[in-house]
Amino acid sequence: MSRDPDGRWFVTFAVDVEAPVAPESTGQVVGVDLGLTDFAVLSTGERIPHPKHMERRERRLKRYQRMMARRQKGSANRAKAKRKVARAYSRVRDARRDFLHQQSTTLVRRFDAIAVEDLAVANMVRNRSLARSISRTGWAEFRTLLTYKAHRDGRTLAVVDRWYPSSKTCSACGHLLATLSLGTRHRRCPGCGTRHDRDVNAAQNIAVAAGLVETKNACGADVRHEGSPSVRSAVNQEPQPARVGIPRV
Numbered sequence: 001m002s003r004d005p006d007g008r009w010f011v012t013f014a015v016d017v018e019a020p021v022a023p024e025s026t027g028q029v030v031g032v033d034l035g036l037t038d039f040a041v042l043s044t045g046e047r048i049p050h051p052k053h054m055e056r057r058e059r060r061l062k063r064y065q066r067m068m069a070r071r072q073k074g075s076a077n078r079a080k081a082k083r084k085v086a087r088a089y090s091r092v093r094d095a096r097r098d099f100l101h102q103q104s105t106t107l108v109r110r111f112d113a114i115a116v117e118d119l120a121v122a123n124m125v126r127n128r129s130l131a132r133s134i135s136r137t138g139w140a141e142f143r144t145l146l147t148y149k150a151h152r153d154g155r156t157l158a159v160v161d162r163w164y165p166s167s168k169t170c171s172a173c174g175h176l177l178a179t180l181s182l183g184t185r186h187r188r189c190p191g192c193g194t195r196h197d198r199d200v201n202a203a204q205n206i207a208v209a210a211g212l213v214e215t216k217n218a219c220g221a222d223v224r225h226e227g228s229p230s231v232r233s234a235v236n237q238e239p240q241p242a243r244v245g246i247p248r249v
């Protein structure tokens with residue numbers, strides 16, 4: 001503690017700030033299938049549901065927005081309604097942000113390498129109903145958080161080309177179905193007989209396509225197509241995640 005000529009006291013602190021330690025390698029890899037029914041399905045078979053109470057918060061926000069629209073412009077009631085909308089909006093935003101932070105942190109902590117599908121969110125936003133779901137679930141923000149945290153913690157984030165038929169391909173043998181209706185949640189592979197949950201199979205294929213998991217198809221050939229994906233470490237690379245090219249089938 002010291003005192004300056006004006007008689008003011010100054011306190012000096014010396015603080016040791018530890019450099020953030022990158023988490024230990026876990027030896028685990030994961031493919032992540034982002035969806036609408038669940039927020040995400042992992043290649044481990046785990047399902048991550050959407051954040052709780054989200055729909056209730058959103059309904060409340062919409063109600064306040066409608067209320068505001070009915071109030072006369074410039075009126076005190078309108079101003080009051082506007083404040084309610086702002087508050088309800090921050091609740092939705094904060095809850096979603098907390099959820100995305102939690103999920104991205106958990107993934108980066110648990111897995112050395114994480115593979116996700118490139119969703120080309122910008123393109124999908126043209127479809128209005130899908131656009132609403134995407135902005136609501138925050139996939140783009142989730143990707144940003146994953147990229148940042150993987151980079152920070154020395155984990156690998158691989159992005160698989162969006163045209164990869166992750167649902168139609170068997171993750172066990174590589175057999176590719178000609179068609180698969182959106183409603184089919186479970187199926188048995190005609191190639192090897194494995195029973196698949198649609199989303200878990202897709203998540204497993206994403207991990208395979210990113211080169212994180214090796215599987216062989218019936219002919220003994222690598223499931224990965226030519227132009228084998230090069231998964232680059234997020235460390236010592238530009239923040240841009242690795243891009244994996246799978247030819248359109």
Ligand SMILES: [Zn+2]
Nearest residue numbers: 170173189192
């Ligand atoms: Zn199969």
